[in-house]
Amino acid sequence: MPAIDLTTGTSPLVQPEPSLSSANTFPVFDPQKVTVVYILGGPGSGKGTQSAYLVRDYGFVHLSAGDLLRQEQDTKDSKYGQLIKDYIKDGKIVPMEITVKLLENAMRANLDSDGTGKFLIDGFPRKMDQAMFFEQSVCPSRCTIFLDCPEDVMRERLLDRGKTSGRADDNEESIIKRFKTFVETSMPVVDHFAEEDKVVRVPAVGTVQGVYEGVVEGLAKKGIAPSK
Numbered sequence: 001m002p003a004i005d006l007t008t009g010t011s012p013l014v015q016p017e018p019s020l021s022s023a024n025t026f027p028v029f030d031p032q033k034v035t036v037v038y039i040l041g042g043p044g045s046g047k048g049t050q051s052a053y054l055v056r057d058y059g060f061v062h063l064s065a066g067d068l069l070r071q072e073q074d075t076k077d078s079k080y081g082q083l084i085k086d087y088i089k090d091g092k093i094v095p096m097e098i099t100v101k102l103l104e105n106a107m108r109a110n111l112d113s114d115g116t117g118k119f120l121i122d123g124f125p126r127k128m129d130q131a132m133f134f135e136q137s138v139c140p141s142r143c144t145i146f147l148d149c150p151e152d153v154m155r156e157r158l159l160d161r162g163k164t165s166g167r168a169d170d171n172e173e174s175i176i177k178r179f180k181t182f183v184e185t186s187m188p189v190v191d192h193f194a195e196e197d198k199v200v201r202v203p204a205v206g207t208v209q210g211v212y213e214g215v216v217e218g219l220a221k222k223g224i225a226p227s228k
């Protein structure tokens with residue numbers, strides 16, 4: 001996959017360090033044709049796991065912001081590879097222009113021929129600036145699934161996953177930083193959408209199937225039903 005160029009393409013011209021005022025006043029994708037649902041929760045809360053079920057039953061295209069960043073990080077000649085690597089290891093949020101551009105490109109590549117699409121965006125937005133910028137310039141979301149999980153449960157899951165994941169951030173030191181970032185930077189995003197009554201809050205302890213039942217029930221209350 002070619003490395004991203006933030007200053008070219010058919011999407012809005014995005015400068016490496018723009019202020020929010022440079023955001024387009026209208027979104028690239030029409031929310032009447034494109035459905036966006038975010039899935040958020042702390043590191044290890046089960047976003048990826050639940051996403052697989054949602055893809056199977058609801059026909060979502062799953063876009064993981066973390067996966068897109070890791071892919072870009074590993075892309076030969078990427079201008080942002082080292083930067084992404086450093087941010088991920090430190091559990092910090094990569095500058096939004098990079099993540100938003102990666103998501104926008106992935107959405108465009110996965111639109112149906114009639115311009116419609118149904119996207120489950122996993123692990124994004126993680127910071128208020130990303131949320132505002134994406135909603136204004138790419139596509140407003142329908143709702144956010146929030147997987148509510150205690151830190152001790154997430155920590156245990158991540159350390160267990162770390163035995164085989166090969167992820168540079170599934171270790172004690174990075175996990176502590178990721179939790180801090182989640183509480184200080186990402187929770188305000190969930191709170192913001194909750195104020196707009198756009199959050200499906202699901203307790204994320206217990207079995208995967210049990211959590212999924214909570215997700216399905218919550219989505220039904222927002223008028224989102226399985227497609228298959």
Ligand SMILES: Nc1ncnc2c1ncn2[C@@H]1O[C@H](COP(=O)(O)OP(=O)(O)OP(=O)(O)O)[C@@H](O)[C@H]1O
Pocket residue numbers: 041042043044045046047048049050066123157158160161204205206207208209211
């Ligand atoms: N309900 C559950 N019970 C037990 N283990 C679970 C549950 N849900 C997920 N896991 C396991 O916990 C680990 C983390 O899950 P997952 O990768 O889905 O989390 P995540 O929120 O996507 O994490 P990250 O934000 O770090 O990418 C995985 O090893 C997964 O198999």
Ligand SMILES: O=c1ccn([C@@H]2O[C@H](COP(=O)(O)O)[C@@H](O)[C@H]2O)c(=O)[nH]1
Pocket residue numbers: 043065066067069087088089090091092093094095099122123124125126130169178
């Ligand atoms: O919007 C985002 C999403 C993720 N990141 C960085 O990636 C890692 C890993 O994300 P996962 O969702 O756990 O796979 C995260 O800790 C951030 O460093 C980001 O910067 N912006």
